[in-house]
Each structure stands twice: as structure tokens, then as C-alpha cells.
Amino acid sequence: MNRRQLLGLGLGGSSSLFLGGCALNGLSAAVGDATQPLNERIEALLQGQGKVPEFRPDKVEPAALLVNSFNGVPRLDPERYRLQVKGLVGRPLSLDLGALAALPQHTCVMRHVCVEGWAAVVAWSGVRLADVLRLAQLSPLGGYLLIDSADSYFESWDLASALHPQTLLATHMNGAPLPAANGAPVRLTAPIKLGYKQSKWVTGLRVTAQLGERRGTWEDQGYEWFAGL
């Protein structure tokens, strides 16, 4: 075999490897299933209960925050809006925007990271999700939080992440009331999770002991469930 023949063989071999790559696409989910449990365990271990460092307020990048929507933009009437909190709680709640505004307000200037690869620094303000869950007298039997949205987007979180001090039910973005496209009147935000975990137009919170069949709109399509940052 001379050098030219070998080169041909190499090119042929590598292109068949790429063709093999197409057949390998069918194995993606199996690779994920085999490796995600360990990865998620490590992610949960890495994630402390303390705050992660925040950005200076002047670092926000409003233009960099792209809008992704699963099912259009639902318009919610602020007057009729209620946040339902139920499940494993001692005191189920139905909170209007006034009740949320009466709780302690917090701001978190964080990097909002999308699974697609882009990121934007955003200042989210609102109440701590932990404060709402404590107000509802969260049961020690609770392990997961299911989040329903007005556009039928669905999410589920581990409670440790939900109780993180920087996990907010945000009503404001970059100092102004939350725009409809970004989840008005109430959305979930946290610097410790990828963007698709941060549901917009949140209308219902349910505390459960176990995860059900449905783990999330995108998770059920193949995205990671823990999705920690």
C-alpha cells in the first residue's frame, strides 16, 4: 500500500465513522440514561445551600436575554391572578399579587444560562420561593416541587434547590415590572439552574414526596432533570 492508497483508506474510514455517527444518534438517550444518575448526584453534592456570588447591578445585559416560549405568551389578568400552593403543606394557599408583595422582597443579579448555550446577566426581584413554601407550612415529607404554568408548561424541582436563598418567584426584571414575554406576573428564577427549569407564568406549586411520570415539559423530551449550574 502506498501513501496515496493509505490516505484514501483513511478518508473512507473516517467518513464511515461519521456515517456511523448518524446511526449513533439513536443511542443518545441510552448514553444519557446510563450516565445522568451519577452526574446528577455529583451536581447535587456540588450545589451548596449558600448563596452563589452575584453580579453588580450595572452588569445587566437586557439585550442578551433571549425569549424562548413553549406555547406563545399567555396574558394573565393581574387582578384575577392567584398562586396556588398545595400538596404536602400544612396550609394550602391561594396568594394574590398583593399577598406576594407583602412578603420580604429580594433581588438577585445573576447569570441566566440557557441550555442552548447563550447567557445573560439579569437582575430578578421578587419573593423567595422558600418564604412562600414556609408560609404554606411545608411538610417534612415533601421531597419535590411541581410547578404549573398558565401556558401548560410543567416543571419539577428537588426541594433543596427550591429552598435555596436565591431561588425567587420574581415579579420584576432589571428594576421594572416583569414583561409578559418574560413571565408576567410571576416567574421562577434561580442562579443555580438552567433556564428551562425557570418556569414563566407560574400559577401553581405542588409539594410531593415522589416524582411522577412527568418530570417536565423539556425533561420528558430528553433534557436533564437536575440541570444544575
Add this chain to the structure above:
Amino acid sequence: MAHTSARQPHHPLWTRAFHGFNLVVLLVMAASGLQIYNANPVFGGRGGAVVPELFTLGGWLAGGRDWHFGFMGLYALNLGLWLALLVQRRRRRLGELGDLTALKASASAPRRRLSAHRIVYTLMLIVLAFSLISGLAMYKPAQFWWLTSLFALAEPLGVTSWQMLRVSHLATIPAMVLLVLAHVVLSWRVGGLRLLRAMTL
């Protein structure tokens, strides 16, 4: 023996297995990485040009992430083991300052090629380690914020640390392609087809 030609020399099995394994893991990481790239091109964002499907692995974003994060642990272990074995028993393959001098001044062509090859080999390890570090900084920017903030050095020029991270993590692919090409060419000069077969068969 079916072979009629002169006896074909072989590298030890573990060397060949390791070498082949490296290649497979790198191809998986690069192809699945390019699949992730296509979800939001680093250059141009949503309107940017995407990588042809031929070079991607996973089929769509979640599939690409399955492969990329499924193999990252293997990749890190592999690289760690490789480095440990090199330092332990093959230290002479690593480049050193003398190689730069030899490259410039040595009258012997084989000596210059050996020096070039040691530098290429060492650069490969550095690029691979860098891909691991920049990948970790992007995978866990909240938990490893200190790692991510190292990439803020171009902020005075208007390049955010996130964009810097994305560009530098991506840049490890073309860097490795060039280094692997140099490695193949230099190996060919040393042993040609015989060496290639000794290393793969």
C-alpha cells in the same frame, strides 16, 4: 501464521488500546460539542451558520448533551491517567526548553523532528487539559464561579466572560485538529505505514 511478510512489530496492547480509546473519546466529545454549538452558534447566535450534520453527534441538543456529559467523566479520567502514566514512565516524550533550542539550532533533521514532535505532544496535553477546564467553567458557572471569572480578562474589550468561555472552549477543536495532523505527519516521517500499523493493529 498466515502472515508471509516480515514480522510486524507491535506496541504493547495497553498502549494501542489507550491510543485508540483516546481517539474515540475525542471524536465523541468534538462531534457532540459541535451538536451543542448548533443550538446557538457561538458566532452569530440564532442567525449564525451551523456545523453540517455530518460532523455532529446526538441528532439534537439534548442528544448532543447526552453524549457530551456522558463521556466527560471518561474523558477526564482518561486524560488524568494518560498524564499520570506519562509523568511516571514516559517523561522523555514531553517537551522541554531544550527542544525549542534544538528546533532552531540543531543541524540534524531527525533531532529537529523529535523536538517538534515532543512539543506537539505536550501542546496536545495542554489543549486537552484546557478544554476540560473551560468546559467545567461552562458546565458549572455558579458552583465554580471562580473558574468562570478567570475568563473575564477580555471584558475591557467588550467581550463578556461567557463569550470568552464559549470561544475558547470551541477553539480547542481546531487546535486539536492541527496538533493531531502534525502528530500524524511527524509519526509518518519516523516510521511510515509500519509504525502506523504497529500503533493501531
